[in-house]
Amino acid sequence: MIYNSLNFIVLFPFVFLLFHAIPAQFGRMRGVYLLLVSYLLYIQWRPAYALVLLGVTAVTWLTALLVPLTRHPKRLLALGVTLALLPLFFFKYLDFAGEAVSRALAMIGLQFHLNGLNWAIPVGISFFTLQALGYLWDVYCGRQEAEHDFLAYALFVSFFPCILAGPICRAPSLLPQLKETCRPFDPGKATEGLRMLLWGMFMKVVVADRVALYVDTVLGSYVNYTGMTCLAASLLYSVQIYSDFAGYSLMAAGVGRLLGFDLPDNFRRPYFAVSVTDFWRRWHISLSTWLKDYIYIPLGGNRCPKLRSYWNVLVTFLVSGIWHGANWTFVVWGLLHGISQVIEKMMGQQKCNYGWLGRSVKTAITFLFVTFAWIFFRMPTLSDACNVITRIFDTSLQKTIYSPGGTATLYMLLAVGLMVVKDTVGEAFGEKRLPFHSGRRMVRWISYLAVLVLILLCGVFSSDQFIYANF
Amino acid sequence: MKGFLLRLGLFLALALLMDRGIGSALSYMSKHAAGGYLGHQNYILNIMMDDILVFGSSRAIHHYNAALIADSLGLSCYNCGQDGEGIILYHAWWKMIRRRHRPRLVIYEVTPAYDILWGDNSKHLGWLKGSYGDEAVRREFEEIDPSERYKMLSLLYRYNSRFHQVLLDYLHPVHNMDRGFLPVNSGLDTLRIKDERQLEESVSKNEMQTDSLKLRYLEDMLREAEGTRFVFVYSPTWYGIHDSGVDPIMDLAHRNGFLFLDFTDSAKYVHHDEFFYDGSHLNTRGADEFTRDVIRELRMQNNY
Known part of the structure; x- marks a missing residue:
């Protein structure tokens, strides 16, 4: 969501009011609602991008669940990290790598050209990939328990305020907040939000x-x-x-x-x-x-x-x-x-x-x-x-x-x-x-x-x- | 939540009050500005009854000596040029002007980027924001950027990036224009000369970039000419490069039986430093010389 757009000014009050209209005791529904809003907003860019987001989410979630259970956690982690990084590599770096390879080959007289996908980079891919990888590493190191609730984890990766350009949130601080959506409305926090x-x-x-x-x-x-x-x-x-x-x-x-929600400070x-x-x-x-x-x-x-x-x-x-x-x-x-x-x-x-x-x-x-x-x-x-x-x-x-x-x-x-x-x-x-x-x-x-x-x-x-x- | 929403409502009410208050004050000052750009605009839209009008961008303001035209042709003349503006502004202004006045001749100085080539047209709505109340202006806003309808609900936004101009022109009006003509008395600033090869390359790409909206507005304007003759002029540049992007305007002028004067390859001006202050603008000497040339052409072709 581009915050300086008219769309945001028109849409966000509804998102805000509907979120708080859901009674606090239905915390789970609030989470589902935020996930729905996050994906709907993401789809606005290009629906196919949501598949990449979903793919990275599913891969890291599943890997994190399996890491504590497997005898070869390192190998599984490497596989999960590689799979999660694949879209980023294909969309963002393939063109660059292809160009470097073709230049190197040209030096020995060989012609080679590979067209990359850097013209269709999914929005926020660098940010949500890093966020998901950070979670995976935390689970591997035992700093974070693997999240069993897929919806909560999907919301963590796709949370709309930070999907476009961060801040890159950490699972230990954001995931518990996203799971505890049954907290009552905090006017002080909301006022601070408006000021920001x-x-x-x-x-x-x-x-x-x-x-x-x-x-x-x-x-x-x-x-x-x-x-x-x-x-x-x-x-x-x-x-x-x-x-x-x-x-x-x-x-x-x-x-x-x-x-x-408290998102981390990004600048001082x-x-x-x-x-x-x-x-x-x-x-x-x-x-x-x-x-x-x-x-x-x-x-x-x-x-x-x-x-x-x-x-x-x-x-x-x-x-x-x-x-x-x-x-x-x-x-x-x-x-x-x-x-x-x-x-x-x-x-x-x-x-x-x-x-x-x-x-x-x-x-x-x-x-x-x-x-x-x-x-x-x-x-x-x-x-x-x-x-x-x-x-x-x-x-x-x-x-x-x-x-x-x-x-x-x-x-x-x-x-x-x-x-x-x-x-x-x-x-x-x-x-x-x-x-x-x-x-x-x-x-x-x-x-x-x-x-x-x-x-x-x-x-x-x-x-x-x-x-x-x-x- | 209730308390928060009440406080938010109160804040928004205060913001609205402020918007109406300051916005109305700026609107009043803008309409009563006696000098500067706003005075110039107020004169054009509300008072001007001159026989010959000059439309166009900064190349119009600095190139056409209105007093010289008036003296030579025995008709009154006013230079309505506006920096960085083209057909988006003049299409609306023409509709507003012709409701109360039909000039005999409009000299339209052509600048491809502002009059025919594809570009972000919403950037040219700035000077029209103050006249948003006018139906013609409102329709143009709708066509160019429908979201502006919501932004224009704010009276303050109508003076976005111009409020200091409003204050200056109202409180300290400056009369530095001679019937809209603003000569630049300076020699050529070589730093402002762009790389000719680069310029030629970029100009050669322009043929393919005709903006259908700008073309339609030009057609509209000519359709509503009714008793007004239009002369399109492509005034000289130091570079002498003809931008083929203007060809659709040339065709349009010929189809409607209007004159198109192209001075871009005039040997008298090309690479003649003494006539220019930068690559695209004539200085005072160049402007006077060029105005005489235009008058000569007008006399020859139209028996003025």
Whole structure:
């Protein structure tokens, strides 16, 4: 469900009211209802995709049930993981792998071409596959009991607030909530959910989509723009991807809260990070903890020789890069993050032990590095990314910055400025100091209304897809 | 639950009140703006009685010196050009204008992307949002994006991305246009010149991308011409590349007996830096020169 679409605004109140209209004592019915809604919404994209979702659900559920019973759990786990990963591989990576193979064969004079299915990737496949695999691994390690109730498990994998682009939920925290749907309505939680929806919407339609107008114009045809303009667009892309994805995650968590579920926090003001390691504790938290628990730690984590732990970091971030997309740009992006963290580990710079000035410098350096890496993430090919970087550092180009005209720049600065102020206050004094969380109802309501007015007056309402929905 | 729904209802009522209040204030200011873009729009839709009108995008605003046309032809002229706009805007405006006034001549500056090529037409509804009350405008919204009907229930949304313009044009009206003409007194900014080969490649693909809705709107406009002559003009670009995407407009003009003037390959302008401020727009000198050329053509072909 795209949260910034009219469909969501029209449909969700009905979903919410009907969910709470089912008496709490019929908890099971609530679960069935949510499963039905999740699948119906998923089918909206393309009905055939639901078969992939169902397939991954069935395979992981069955494997998890059999793992404790078999004499060869490792083999069964390997089979289950392979089967669950197959759709992801076919839809997302076959084309990339085929291209790499055909290039290698071309070097020895052989012609080979395999058409992939990357034009028909089922929505959210990377997210629900990871979520299901995490559950399977938890069952294998004994951290989670195998779920016997297929409907509850199917809801866990397909839960509509997070199927499009996460957060990637963990079975030990979400499954019990989904099975205990007989809890009474919690108005505090619902209010918090609405607050999250409101600010998430602001981040998406007022900030991300507004900034996207500039970023897409410049980086879409960077050869026509100066290095300074490319730099401005790259910096703004950092703002865009943060406000887009954090906005989405907030809305997903908000929808979850409205229905009475606690979904994990996915962002904690990542651009205030003092190191790349710290950045990954604040950015896409559900993915980074997933990678830590299911890739980094099984590889040996940091309880092994130093060189081996550096290798583990590199492999983890290589997987992160490949997970984001079947493209060399993502591989480079992942490796850049991995290498920088290895360097930080070697130099003991993961934390900040300096005063406010040192902290500010480290924050600025981290932000600039992350922005640099985002260029690889944003551009369609490695050569495009390198060209943008070359333009940025090309001193022979004119030092002018393209401005799209008074109106667009004004709205963009207003939107970004408000978000920066909000995040700075939140980082320095805590969320509770923000008007949204004020102890005085009048202040809270005025701030809600002001944000709503800003959304209506400054938002970009083209129902643009969220960036991470493409992964 | 009951308490929560009551509080939510109260909040929504307050939001509605705010929407009506601020929206009505913006609507009032917009309709009474004396200068800037909104003043220009108010003049076009409510007051203008000129004989010759110029329609088109920024290439219309910056290329046609309305005073020069008026002086040379002895008829009054107003440049109704609007940045980044084309037939989606002018189709609705034409319907609104012709209810009270029938000009003698409309010079329509053609920009393929805005007048004929396929694209996201909802992006061109912005300036029409303030006139949503008009039946013709409402019908156009329905055809382009039916979901807009629901968004337009909010009065604030009607001024989305334009509220500062409303405030400026009402509180501090600027009169920097000369009968709608906005000359750019500047030399060529070479940074704004695009790669010609890339441009030629992208233009060569345009032939296949005709937008049936835009074409229908153009046909509608000509059908409702009744006493107004239309002249379509494709003004010069620095590149001198003829975009074959405009061919359907050329055919349409010829079928209806209207003139189509193509200046894209005019040797007088192509690669002549002194006439342009960027690859697609003439500067003041270029605009005056070009306006004289258009007048000459009009005199020759129409005995003005």
